[in-house]
Structure formats: structure tokens, C-alpha cells
Amino acid sequence: QVQLVESGGGLVQAGGSLRLSCAASGSIFSINVMGWYRQAPGKEREFVARISWSGSSTFYADSVKGRFTVSRDNAKNTVYLQMNRLKPEDTAVYYCAAARSYYGTSDWEYDAWGQGTQVTVSS
Numbered sequence: 001q002v003q004l005v006e007s008g009g010g011l012v013q014a015g016g017s018l019r020l021s022c023a024a025s026g027s028i029f030s031i032n033v034m035g036w037y038r039q040a041p042g043k044e045r046e047f048v049a050r051i052s053w054s055g056s057s058t059f060y061a062d063s064v065k066g067r068f069t070v071s072r073d074n075a076k077n078t079v080y081l082q083m084n085r086l087k088p089e090d091t092a093v094y095y096c097a098a099a100r101s102y103y104g105t106s107d108w109e110y111d112a113w114g115q116g117t118q119v120t121v122s123s
Helices: none
Strands: 002-007 010-013 018-026 033-039 046-052 058-060 068-073 078-083 092-099 117-122
Touching: 002 092, 018 033, 018 092, 018 117, 033 068, 033 078, 046 068, 046 078, 058 068, 078 092
Parallel strands: 010 117
Antiparallel strands: 002 018, 018 078, 033 046, 033 092, 046 058, 068 078, 092 117
16 A cells, blocks of 8 residues: 655745645555645545656646646655646645556546645735
8 A cells, every 4th residue: 555645735825836745655666657636625626737656757737737847756755746826726735646557647546645735825
């Protein structure tokens, strides 16, 4: 099993930046894709970004493309989400997830989820 712990959330003004971290432990050898999702109050969970465990492939939701960057440090078994030019509509609980799948294109492919970290962007 894989355990994931997110950190780095907080309150920031619009236009500001935050960096989220997701530390993985356990059966990390089984991970092929790491994803970031978010869920705002009253809304469904939505995809934000994903990265292959090798770091060679990344993909972003249109809503964050050009503002967010996903990266990983395999030596630390940690994935990051750098969020710049934040907007009030980015306010949500952010979750990282790990998939054995090589694709990670749907949330059902993810086998482990973190507990989430709150990001609040004030206008």
C-alpha cells in the first residue's frame, strides 16, 4: 500500500503563490503516475495535474495550464504542485493521488489518496 501526506496549503491573496507537497511512503515501487485533484465546496472533485513517476510526462487541466507546475523529487519520494497567479476560483481542498496505472487519466485509476490540504485564495 501507498500512503500519501499533503502539506503546504493555506490562505493567500489573489495573484499570490503556494507550493503543495505530497510525500509518498510504503509501496512506492508500484507508483507510475501521481495526480493532483481538488474539490471546492458544493462541487465535484476535479482533475488538476498529473506527472509520471519518472517525471518525463506531465499534463494539466486547462484551468491551471500556464499557472501551475507539477514536479517530483524521487530521492525524497515527493511530488510538488507549484501554484502561481492564484485566483479565488482556485479555492478548494487539494488532494494528491497515486496510481499503478500508466495513464492516470481518470480518478478511478488512482489507488491511494492523501487526506487533502486546504487552499484558500482571497480576492
